[in-house]
Amino acid sequence: MNAFPSTDPLLQVHNVTRYYGDRIGCADVSFDLWPGEVLAIVGESGSGKTTLLNCLSTRLAPTAGAIEYRMRDGTMRNLYQLTEAERRLLMRTDWGFVHQNAAEGLRMNVSAGANVGERLMAVGERHYGNIRSTADDWLGRVEIESDRIDDDPRSFSGGMRQRLQIARNLVTRPRLVFMDEPTGGLDVSVQARLLDLLRRLVADLGLSVVIVTHDLAVARLLSHRIMVMRHGNVIESGLTDQVLDDPREPYTQLLVSSILQV
Amino acid sequence: MNDTAQIFEQGEYNFAYLDEQTKRMIRRAILKGIAIPGYQVPFASREMPMPYGWGTGGVQVTAAILGKDDCLKMIDQGSDDTTNAVSLRGFFEKTAGVRTTYETSEASVIQTRHRIPEKALREDQIIVFQVPIPEPLRFLEPRETETRKMHALEDYGLMHVKLYEDIAKNGHIATTYAYPVKVNDRYVMDPSPTPKFDNPKIDQMAALQLYGAGREKRIYAIPPYTKVKSLDFEDYPFEVQKFDKPCGLCGAENVYLDEVILDDKGGRMFVCSDSDYCEERRADGHLGPMAADPAAHQFGATQAEETAR
Numbered sequence: 001m002n003a004f005p006s007t008d009p010l011l012q013v014h015n016v017t018r019y020y021g022d023r024i025g026c027a028d029v030s031f032d033l034w035p036g037e038v039l040a041i042v043g044e045s046g047s048g049k050t051t052l053l054n055c056l057s058t059r060l061a062p063t064a065g066a067i068e069y070r071m072r073d074g075t076m077r078n079l080y081q082l083t084e085a086e087r088r089l090l091m092r093t094d095w096g097f098v099h100q101n102a103a104e105g106l107r108m109n110v111s112a113g114a115n116v117g118e119r120l121m122a123v124g125e126r127h128y129g130n131i132r133s134t135a136d137d138w139l140g141r142v143e144i145e146s147d148r149i150d151d152d153p154r155s156f157s158g159g160m161r162q163r164l165q166i167a168r169n170l171v172t173r174p175r176l177v178f179m180d181e182p183t184g185g186l187d188v189s190v191q192a193r194l195l196d197l198l199r200r201l202v203a204d205l206g207l208s209v210v211i212v213t214h215d216l217a218v219a220r221l222l223s224h225r226i227m228v229m230r231h232g233n234v235i236e237s238g239l240t241d242q243v244l245d246d247p248r249e250p251y252t253q254l255l256v257s258s259i260l261q262v
Numbered sequence: 263m264n265d266t267a268q269i270f271e272q273g274e275y276n277f278a279y280l281d282e283q284t285k286r287m288i289r290r291a292i293l294k295g296i297a298i299p300g301y302q303v304p305f306a307s308r309e310m311p312m313p314y315g316w317g318t319g320g321v322q323v324t325a326a327i328l329g330k331d332d333c334l335k336m337i338d339q340g341s342d343d344t345t346n347a348v349s350l351r352g353f354f355e356k357t358a359g360v361r362t363t364y365e366t367s368e369a370s371v372i373q374t375r376h377r378i379p380e381k382a383l384r385e386d387q388i389i390v391f392q393v394p395i396p397e398p399l400r401f402l403e404p405r406e407t408e409t410r411k412m413h414a415l416e417d418y419g420l421m422h423v424k425l426y427e428d429i430a431k432n433g434h435i436a437t438t439y440a441y442p443v444k445v446n447d448r449y450v451m452d453p454s455p456t457p458k459f460d461n462p463k464i465d466q467m468a469a470l471q472l473y474g475a476g477r478e479k480r481i482y483a484i485p486p487y488t489k490v491k492s493l494d495f496e497d498y499p500f501e502v503q504k505f506d507k508p509c510g511l512c513g514a515e516n517v518y519l520d521e522v523i524l525d526d527k528g529g530r531m532f533v534c535s536d537s538d539y540c541e542e543r544r545a546d547g548h549l550g551p552m553a554a555d556p557a558a559h560q561f562g563a564t565q566a567e568e569t570a571r
């Protein structure tokens with residue numbers, strides 16, 4: 001059951017398991033992700049969402065299982081068999097990673113323009129004027145005023161930092177973006193604006209996204225499909241509306257009802 | 263025993279201070295550095311009888327390559343008679359008993375902190391640089407594990423981030439010292455702390471270049487006739503500082519000039535930073551626009567006197 005049956009999957013996850021000593025981080029997770037699809041991973045604190053996301057994005061090696069990714073040339077590659085150079089190139093061109101804490105995803109001591117331009121320079125762009133105008137363009141797309149281009153992110157609000165982090169990731173036109181609680185820790189009104197922006201960018205760019213959130217409203221707004229995790233296991237998955245409107249698992253029912261009460 | 267191993271004079275020091283084991287270790291690091299131009303080779307830097315800021319890395323490299331027949335020149339800020347140069351020269355006079363000189367063309371080994379002589383070096387000369395911070399990526403990436411990986415993967419985007427910031431903040435690349443270069447199309451290297459004016463000299467240089475960082479325990483090298491390219495942008499190409507006047511004393515153009523205050527009434531002039539080069543030109547009869555000025559004359563005379571000592 002998937003929303004995009006016409007193409008080949010972008011990401012194939014086979015029985016991914018990660019232990020921390022004897023403690024389970026996540027266990028036996030399998031799924032396919034399709035081009036242009038937004039998948040939300042939801043679940044309570046400690047359920048294994050971040051662990052899984054980090055395994056998928058090659059930031060944390062799984063204890064067992066395999067993850068395959070379709071490279072730009074169409075070949076399917078096992079992510080943990082890429083060379084370090086291939087992996088880095090992937091992470092800074094074809095992928096993005098949006099951290100909950102923007103400071104982890106930004107260089108706080110260089111200007112907004114350099115933050116956005118860094119990936120371009122990393123892949124060999126050597127024309128200052130082009131780098132700057134591309135950065136300026138991306139700042140505009142994430143609603144940051146042009147006159148902030150030379151300011152460093154320390155002078156930015158939480159919402160602006162998060163938007164800058166998104167621009168920094170999208171400048172190389174990645175196909176797949178991982179996000180870990182991108183709206184966490186922001187005021188409600190700031191969250192709403194960011195979600196709106198994310199939804200627009202994802203649609204405009206046809207991005208595939210794996211987004212971790214414990215906020216079902218975020219999942220509802222952004223995702224096509226949802227995976228519910230508990231104690232490291234995926235206990236339910238399906239189309240977002242179906243799962244949220246008609247949850248089968250008692251635990252999911254509890255999650256859904258608790259958000260409805262908020 | 264080879265002759266350099268003989269205890270020197272009063273038996274106080276091994277030749278050039280370091281013991282032969284240590285010298286061999288340093289020579290191995292140097293050879294590796296030459297084999298991989300621009301690559302920072304870790305070495306077991308020794309305590310030297312001087313503070314780190316004094317160029318202990320350069321001193322250890324010099325000590326490891328010096329032979330009895332060598333003639334040594336010591337430069338600090340382009341000059342042979344600053345405190346640092348004087349005491350390091352004294353150190354090798356005392357521990358190695360080698361000949362020393364102020365004249366670039368006479369030296370077989372030149373140790374320097376800031377400048378490269380204006381006179382082109384030859385194949386039979388070696389220039390040794392004292393380096394405080396060898397890692398050009400340190401500015402934006404403090405983690406050593408990460409910078410090593412970046413070198414290994416030739417992952418140098420960050421260097422351009424630094425140059426981008428420079429242009430964004432100053433309208434041009436404002437880095438004037440320790441200007442990063444790419445060596446032999448492979449390793450990014452910090453020629454620190456020479457002024458970027460000297461960067462073109464290290465490209466295709468006939469002499470062997472050795473760089474020693476004592477505190478950071480790194481040695482790197484550029485073999486003779488190696489391509490060294492200063493990093494830049496297509497629309498902001500690398501440029502050296504230009505001085506709009508010639509040297510006040512010897513009239514030399516296209517050399518690196520230092521500003522000298524002549525009196526307390528705002529009198530000043532620009533003179534060659536390379537004092538040996540300046541004196542040789544004056545001895546050859548070249549005169550700059552300030553050469554006849556009494557204040558300038560006094561300055562020039564002082565310099566010449568010290569040289570003669």
Ligand SMILES: Nc1ncnc2c1ncn2[C@@H]1O[C@H](COP(=O)(O)OP(=O)(O)OP(=O)(O)O)[C@@H](O)[C@H]1O
Binds near residue numbers: 043045049214
């Ligand atoms: N570095 C670690 N060392 C040991 N155990 C860890 C580590 N990171 C996570 N865990 C454990 O793995 C399990 C899953 O944690 P994880 O951080 O993936 O959960 P999460 O769903 O992202 O939670 P949250 O919503 O609080 O961010 C938890 O039991 C957690 O305590």
Ligand SMILES: [Mg+2]
Binds near residue numbers: 049050051
């Ligand atoms: Mg988490």
